[in-house]
Amino acid sequence: MAMRRIVLLAGGVGGAKLAHGLAQVLAPGQLSVIVNTGDDFWHYGLRVCPDLDTVMYTLSGLVDPVNGWGVAGDTIAMLTALQRYGEEPWFRLGDQDVATHLLRTQALRGGSRLTEVTARLSQALGVSTQILPMTDDEVGTIIDTVEYGELAFQEYFVRYRWQPTVKAIRFAGIETARPTSEVEAAIVEADAIVLGPSNPWLSIAPILAVPGLRALIEAQPVPRLALSPIVAGRALKGPAAKLMAELGWDVSASAVARYYGDLINGFVYDVRDAGADVKTKNAVTFDTIMKTDADRAALASAMLEWIESGVVV
Amino acid sequence: MAMRRIVLLAGGVGGAKLAHGLAQVLAPGQLSVIVNTGDDFWHYGLRVCPDLDTVMYTLSGLVDPVNGWGVAGDTIAMLTALQRYGEEPWFRLGDQDVATHLLRTQALRGGSRLTEVTARLSQALGVSTQILPMTDDEVGTIIDTVEYGELAFQEYFVRYRWQPTVKAIRFAGIETARPTSEVEAAIVEADAIVLGPSNPWLSIAPILAVPGLRALIEAQPVPRLALSPIVAGRALKGPAAKLMAELGWDVSASAVARYYGDLINGFVYDVRDAGADVKTKNAVTFDTIMKTDADRAALASAMLEWIESGVVV
Numbered sequence: 202m203a204m205r206r207i208v209l210l211a212g213g214v215g216g217a218k219l220a221h222g223l224a225q226v227l228a229p230g231q232l233s234v235i236v237n238t239g240d241d242f243w244h245y246g247l248r249v250c251p252d253l254d255t256v257m258y259t260l261s262g263l264v265d266p267v268n269g270w271g272v273a274g275d276t277i278a279m280l281t282a283l284q285r286y287g288e289e290p291w292f293r294l295g296d297q298d299v300a301t302h303l304l305r306t307q308a309l310r311g312g313s314r315l316t317e318v319t320a321r322l323s324q325a326l327g328v329s330t331q332i333l334p335m336t337d338d339e340v341g342t343i344i345d346t347v348e349y350g351e352l353a354f355q356e357y358f359v360r361y362r363w364q365p366t367v368k369a370i371r372f373a374g375i376e377t378a379r380p381t382s383e384v385e386a387a388i389v390e391a392d393a394i395v396l397g398p399s400n401p402w403l404s405i406a407p408i409l410a411v412p413g414l415r416a417l418i419e420a421q422p423v424p425r426l427a428l429s430p431i432v433a434g435r436a437l438k439g440p441a442a443k444l445m446a447e448l449g450w451d452v453s454a455s456a457v458a459r460y461y462g463d464l465i466n467g468f469v470y471d472v473r474d475a476g477a478d479v480k481t482k483n484a485v486t487f488d489t490i491m492k493t494d495a496d497r498a499a500l501a502s503a504m505l506e507w508i509e510s511g512v513v514v
Numbered sequence: 515m516a517m518r519r520i521v522l523l524a525g526g527v528g529g530a531k532l533a534h535g536l537a538q539v540l541a542p543g544q545l546s547v548i549v550n551t552g553d554d555f556w557h558y559g560l561r562v563c564p565d566l567d568t569v570m571y572t573l574s575g576l577v578d579p580v581n582g583w584g585v586a587g588d589t590i591a592m593l594t595a596l597q598r599y600g601e602e603p604w605f606r607l608g609d610q611d612v613a614t615h616l617l618r619t620q621a622l623r624g625g626s627r628l629t630e631v632t633a634r635l636s637q638a639l640g641v642s643t644q645i646l647p648m649t650d651d652e653v654g655t656i657i658d659t660v661e662y663g664e665l666a667f668q669e670y671f672v673r674y675r676w677q678p679t680v681k682a683i684r685f686a687g688i689e690t691a692r693p694t695s696e697v698e699a700a701i702v703e704a705d706a707i708v709l710g711p712s713n714p715w716l717s718i719a720p721i722l723a724v725p726g727l728r729a730l731i732e733a734q735p736v737p738r739l740a741l742s743p744i745v746a747g748r749a750l751k752g753p754a755a756k757l758m759a760e761l762g763w764d765v766s767a768s769a770v771a772r773y774y775g776d777l778i779n780g781f782v783y784d785v786r787d788a789g790a791d792v793k794t795k796n797a798v799t800f801d802t803i804m805k806t807d808a809d810r811a812a813l814a815s816a817m818l819e820w821i822e823s824g825v826v827v
Contacts, residue, residue: 279612285638
């Protein structure tokens with residue numbers, strides 16, 4: 202079975218890397234990435250969508266290769282100028298990055314849907330992958346912390362560098378958020394659905410929490426894989442491991458598989474965890490650490506071959 | 515008579531230079547500058563106020579000394595990044611400059627008056643001069659041209675580099691614009707009112723066109739001077755001379771005095787025009803070309819001394 206349409210659910214850096222791997226090995230137009238927008242926020246009057254931009258910058262080749270987000274070689278003259286006015290900006294807005302936020306904000310204020318403006322911007326950058334916000338409605342991930350009570354996501358993540366202890370997570374506005382027709386069509390038409398190696402609680406959960414999306418994904422009679430962001434008991438990047446422990450999970454690939462439960466019918470985890478007791482029916486180990494472009498393509502290839510072999514479903 | 519309160523009406527570069535001269539020789543708090551906002555416009559979702567910013571950057575010392583506007587040493591990474599998205603930006607938005615526009619736009623969208631946000635920004639930059647927008651309401655200078663019909667001011671001025679032939683000028687929204695209490699108070703409390711060497715038709719006229727302002731200025735029993743922006747038949751900067759000719763005026767200091775008519779009771783023009791037939795009752799010649807900070811202070815001093823000598827009024 203040749204895979205014609207792949208849907209990837211993604212957050213920021215990790216999901217973007219896998220998206221890039223898949224984009225390298227698939228034909229143009231075969232990949233749709235459904236991106237978390239729970240991290241989006243208003244900052245200095247700009248609508249900032251960190252995960253969408255990380256995916257877009259990664260797929261267009263603009264991304265800063267060291268950070269994995271932002272534009273390579275970007276400067277912060279605007280941010281520095283803000284400080285002259287007594288501002289203490291805690292979220293990095295690169296000068297080139299601001300162009301993205303300005304165009305997006307102007308389009309949204311003019312009545313465009315986030316899906317439309319994301320398509321326009323990514324196409325202008327030569328990205329042939331379909332980048333889809335999980336919803337056009339504003340949803341905000343809220344982190345309830347021991348130290349500070351509830352924090353908006355970027356305050357938790359950037360301002361406090363994910364050091365506060367997490368008690369609970371909720372997605373403000375999710376009850377009234379609607380899935381877009383583009384997201385629904387991509388899921389329904391998919392030959393395989395992949396939950397990227399993004400943070401399950403912070404990046405994938407908001408997507409699944411959009412009313413109807415989890416059920417729609419679960420209803421698809423196709424391979425539905427997740428990749429573990431936990432390798433050898435540690436997060437590849439960011440707060441996933443720390444968060445799992447704080448929420449009472451053991452920090453392991455098998456716990457990630459357990460968290461996704463019946464939503465998935467296949468699970469990819471790292472060769473370094475080959476001895477782990479992963480309970481999921483169809484599980485496979487690959488080298489999931491993507492340092493180079495070739496690593497990304499190799500993982501994508503291996504995963505697609507595994508799916509196409511018919512093991513899953 | 516010691517001048518306690520001076521009001522200056524100003525547009526961009528020329529008015530800003532005189533403001534800087536006055537600020538050098540007056541005590542903090544003695545100077546209020548009422549600034550043209552007819553040039554203001556929305557650009558990429560930002561409220562851009564060129565004349566307010568030129569005055570603010572000049573008085574704070576941030577201004578680019580070569581252009582006379584913008585921030586010295588500013589970069590254009592954001593503008594360059596816009597081009598990646600297929601945009602063809604024709605108005606220069608420097609990266610540091612964008613910080614100003616973002617804070618202003620955010621404040622305006624949050625319900626602040628332009629007067630309030632201008633005060634906050636200029637105070638943050640250490641400016642002790644009161645910088646007052648002519649109105650808090652949106653007014654747009656529209657230039658009716660032979661070649662293109664009506665153009666918004668910045669299209670005429672920047673996009674087409676003031677090359678089109680001007681037939682007429684109007685100020686959209688002026689009928690419903692209200693003078694602010696700050697502007698009215700400054701005029702009423704002024705010991706002298708100075709119309710800066712800005713373009714009378716493009717920079718001073720919009721201020722005078724705010725309903726009630728011309729009459730309020732004319733009613734003040736104080737010296738009301740104008741400075742000629744025309745020196746030796748040429749504009750010190752910008753389209754003043756070209757515009758005068760197109761509108762049927764002779765290009766001379768005396769024509770400027772005639773244009774202001776009874777609004778003024780004193781007139782300052784350049785020593786290079788000493789032989790001109792200026793009909794205004796109280797006219798004086800000074801060196802009005804302000805190349806250096808010292809030139810600005812010297813002109814301001816000479817003008818204040820002349821007023822204080824009691825010749826005018």
